[in-house]
Amino acid sequence: MVSEAEKAKLRELATKAAEHAYAPYSRYRVGAALLLEDGVVVTGCNVENCSYRLTNCAEQGAIARAVVERGPGIRVRAVAVANLNDAASMPCGACRQTLSEFGGDAMLVLYPGEGGAAMETTLGELLPHAFRGEFLA
Ligand code: THU
Numbered sequence: 001m002v003s004e005a006e007k008a009k010l011r012e013l014a015t016k017a018a019e020h021a022y023a024p025y026s027r028y029r030v031g032a033a034l035l036l037e038d039g040v041v042v043t044g045c046n047v048e049n050c051s052y053r054l055t056n057c058a059e060q061g062a063i064a065r066a067v068v069e070r071g072p073g074i075r076v077r078a079v080a081v082a083n084l085n086d087a088a089s090m091p092c093g094a095c096r097q098t099l100s101e102f103g104g105d106a107m108l109v110l111y112p113g114e115g116g117a118a119m120e121t122t123l124g125e126l127l128p129h130a131f132r133g134e135f136l137a
Pocket of ligand 1: 023026028030045046047048055056057058059090091092095
């Protein structure tokens with residue numbers, strides 16, 4: 001269970017993380033805040049590159065940082081995504097797959113919808129029938 005207070009905090013931290021975005025090309029500044037199983041929150045922002053395809057999304061940056069800081073066993077309970085552009089901002093397809101590596105269908109996903117509405121869903125809703133590491137066994 002993620003409380004309403006925790007959700008509000010995650011959205012706030014994601015917005016704050018977006019202030020560090022390196023987005024000179026799209027000017028779309030994104031932040032992400034992960035709530036890990038142990039209660040720790042880890043944030044990330046998008047980091048673009050002039051070779052556009054090398055851009056890292058905020059969610060991917062947050063996952064990489066969480067693994068670096070907390071180790072390979074991290075599990076994500078919830079993720080909030082935010083942007084400083086007053087735009088909708090749900091995780092892109094690649095980020096859904098990246099999140100799926102470290103959490104199950106029940107992972108809570110918080111994001112701003114069109115018009116700025118505070119939306120919430122689950123990873124299972126956003127990425128049904130995910131490709132999973134266990135298939136490789
Ligand atoms: N972006 C993210 O950070 N997360 C997403 O889930 C979607 C897109 C970034 C990548 C790029 O820097 C900018 O938004 C425009 O696509």
